Amino acid sequence: MLVIVLFGVSIITFLMAHVLPGDPTAALAGPHPSQETLNSIRSQFGLDKPLPVQYFKYLDNLFHGNLGTSIRSQQPITTEIMAFFPATLELVTVAFLFAIGIGIPLGVIAAVKKNTFSDYIIRLFAVGGVSIPLFWGGLVMILIFYAKLGWLPASGRLDIELSAPKTITGFYFIDALFGGDKETFINVVKHLVMPSLALGYVQLAFIVRQVRSSMLDALSQDYYLTGRANGLSHKFLVVRYALRNALIPSITIIGLSFGSLLGGAVVTETVFDWPGMGKYVTDSILGRDFPAIMGFTVVIALAYVIINLLVDLLVYSLDPETRK
Amino acid sequence: MKAIRQLIRNPFTRGAFFSLCVIAFVGIFSPFLTPYGPTDAKPADRLLAPGHLHYFGTDELGRDIFSRIIAGTRVSVGIALIAILLSALVGTFIGSFSGFIGRWIDQVIMRSTDVLLAFPTLVLALALSAALGPSIMNAALAIAIVKLPIYMRLARTQALTVSHTLFVKAARTFGVSSNWIVRRHIVPNLLTPIIVQISLDIGDAILLIATLGFLGLGAQPPTPEWGAMISTGWNYLLDQWWYPTFTGAAIFIAVIVFNILGDGIRDLLDPKAGE
Numbered sequence: 001m002l003v004i005v006l007f008g009v010s011i012i013t014f015l016m017a018h019v020l021p022g023d024p025t026a027a028l029a030g031p032h033p034s035q036e037t038l039n040s041i042r043s044q045f046g047l048d049k050p051l052p053v054q055y056f057k058y059l060d061n062l063f064h065g066n067l068g069t070s071i072r073s074q075q076p077i078t079t080e081i082m083a084f085f086p087a088t089l090e091l092v093t094v095a096f097l098f099a100i101g102i103g104i105p106l107g108v109i110a111a112v113k114k115n116t117f118s119d120y121i122i123r124l125f126a127v128g129g130v131s132i133p134l135f136w137g138g139l140v141m142i143l144i145f146y147a148k149l150g151w152l153p154a155s156g157r158l159d160i161e162l163s164a165p166k167t168i169t170g171f172y173f174i175d176a177l178f179g180g181d182k183e184t185f186i187n188v189v190k191h192l193v194m195p196s197l198a199l200g201y202v203q204l205a206f207i208v209r210q211v212r213s214s215m216l217d218a219l220s221q222d223y224y225l226t227g228r229a230n231g232l233s234h235k236f237l238v239v240r241y242a243l244r245n246a247l248i249p250s251i252t253i254i255g256l257s258f259g260s261l262l263g264g265a266v267v268t269e270t271v272f273d274w275p276g277m278g279k280y281v282t283d284s285i286l287g288r289d290f291p292a293i294m295g296f297t298v299v300i301a302l303a304y305v306i307i308n309l310l311v312d313l314l315v316y317s318l319d320p321e322t323r324k
Numbered sequence: 325m326k327a328i329r330q331l332i333r334n335p336f337t338r339g340a341f342f343s344l345c346v347i348a349f350v351g352i353f354s355p356f357l358t359p360y361g362p363t364d365a366k367p368a369d370r371l372l373a374p375g376h377l378h379y380f381g382t383d384e385l386g387r388d389i390f391s392r393i394i395a396g397t398r399v400s401v402g403i404a405l406i407a408i409l410l411s412a413l414v415g416t417f418i419g420s421f422s423g424f425i426g427r428w429i430d431q432v433i434m435r436s437t438d439v440l441l442a443f444p445t446l447v448l449a450l451a452l453s454a455a456l457g458p459s460i461m462n463a464a465l466a467i468a469i470v471k472l473p474i475y476m477r478l479a480r481t482q483a484l485t486v487s488h489t490l491f492v493k494a495a496r497t498f499g500v501s502s503n504w505i506v507r508r509h510i511v512p513n514l515l516t517p518i519i520v521q522i523s524l525d526i527g528d529a530i531l532l533i534a535t536l537g538f539l540g541l542g543a544q545p546p547t548p549e550w551g552a553m554i555s556t557g558w559n560y561l562l563d564q565w566w567y568p569t570f571t572g573a574a575i576f577i578a579v580i581v582f583n584i585l586g587d588g589i590r591d592l593l594d595p596k597a598g599e
Contacts, residue, residue: 001438004435004438004439005435005438005439005442006442008435008436008438008439009439009442009443011439012439012440012443013451016451016452016455017455120336124336127580127583127584127587128580130527130528130583131527131531131576131579131580131583132576132579133531133534133535133538133551133572133575133576133579134535135535135572136554136568136572136573136575136576139554139558139568139569139572140569140572142561143561143565143569147561147562147565259444260444260445260446262444262447263444263445263447264446266446266447266450266539267446267535267538267539270538270539281450282539282540285450285454285539285540285541286540290455293450293451293454294451296447297443297447297448297450297451300443300444300447301442301443304442304443304444305442308442
């Protein structure tokens with residue numbers, strides 16, 4: 001199954017790169033190229049060979065972790081993406097922790113207090129999250145917390161005058177913590193706040209909605225009524241029974257949200273000038289650096305597939321129903 | 325009509341329904357509602373603050389931002405609608421075909437939806453529109469492709485379920501043609517979940533169009549598209565905050581209206597999924 005999907009992913013990215021009308025050679029050749037220049041570029045990249053031959057060459061490169069060469073920097077794309085990956089992973093992880101840390105409790109509260117004022121407020125907050133354009137949320141935050149109040153920095157991972165902490169994990173806030181430099185640590189955390197809140201809010205909204213609906217489902221089951229009839233308290237049943245059952249269907253959505261955060265990071269990193277893969281790909285879009293865009297797409301799809309696989313395994317180990 | 329009456333019973337969806345009417349009105353009659361031409365540059369009036377002449381101020385070329393937002397309604401919402409309807413139409417057709425025929429064709433089609441779903445939505449839309457070349461029509465096409473697997477799966481599941489029901493089997497024994505079964509039994513049963521899905525997807529499509537525009541992959545200047553306007557307005561964020569802020573608010577309002585309505589329609593037509 002996994003193999004089929006990955007195979008399909010490689011075909012799609014290949015088709016996008018080689019068959020669709022946007023000609024990658026045109027970007028390389030500059031304005032008004034002669035036919036000769038175009039031909040020589042085409043043969044240099046093997047674009048004059050039949051498509052199946054090109055595809056196998058592409059697949060072979062992928063297997064060896066070779067994503068091609070960036071047009072802008074002439075560097076291997078794999079190396080470039082690896083350099084930007086830790087920053088993105090740090091941002092996405094913090095945003096994810098924020099989304100589940102706030103989202104799950106809010107979803108439970110909304111379900112337990114169904115159709116009360118708090119439920120309406122939480123639902124409005126959640127529908128706001130799925131409706132807000134990521135870049136605009138970031139913009140409003142920058143205006144308030146940077147321009148108006150001056151509490152938080154608006155861009156990057158660290159102030160320019162501070163040097164990056166010694167690399168242990170690639171996550172600045174962990175590295176700075178282990179490095180023991182208090183000033184750097186606080187600075188790193190301050191830089192993380194706005195981008196991770198902006199990025200996490202969208203997924204938080206999805207999580208609230210999912211947890212609320214599966215919690216409502218759990219609370220309408222027979223075991224809840226039986227428990228109540230036997231004199232168990234509402235609170236006890238919510239915590240001990242309903243929550244556990246409600247979280248299993250939520251895990252799939254929560255896992256998917258981690259993948260979606262990887263996509264959302266493209267926008268967030270652009271807005272907050274965060275030096276990660278997302279920023280890399282928007283710069284590549286502006287520079288019409290086609291191989292870099294496709295390299296990024298492959299890496300994200302791969303990460304997404306792996307995350308989904310891990311989520312499935314987790315659900316399988318937690319939920320006896322799926323093992324039947 | 326009955327559905328609309330039920331929608332406006334709830335205060336949330338009532339507000340959203342009337343806002344939608346306003347958005348539709350603005351979108352349809354935008355050429356008559358703009359106080360200035362949305363692409364009329366007037367360099368002497370560049371970057372003016374909001375005031376009684378220019379409600380939302382002017383942009384870097386002296387164009388009236390209010391007029392551009394009004395004109396952008398038709399572009400952003402219209403393109404999102406086109407993309408989703410295209411996706412729903414094609415996806416439903418392929419999906420029900422796949423479910424009805426079955427066998428290896430079904431396998432191939434379903435595996436291809438798995439592959440499309442292996443990409444985060446935004447990343448696939450981004451790569452597709454980069455590959456097709458930046459233009460608003462290509463962005464719409466990219467969004468239609470990205471949304472395709474949802475409709476294919478939905479239609480397939482419904483087609484499979486319906487084709488195994490007793491009434492379809494009975495129709496078969498009476499010698500009714502496949503064509504008749506698809507038209508009279510499968511399509512009507514498909515309609516409700518597809519409409520629910522469309523209403524849930526429109527808000528998302530507006531967001532995607534705006535995001536692609538913001539990243540420089542959607543509408544190209546001077547088209548008054550909301551995302552592209554924010555992308556330019558970004559450079560003036562700290563000194564002319566109104567420029568990107570009002571435009572973003574327009575996107576937010578349009579999307580939240582569609583999302584609240586979408587939820588309302590789902591609760592109405594599909595009671596099982598609602599609560």
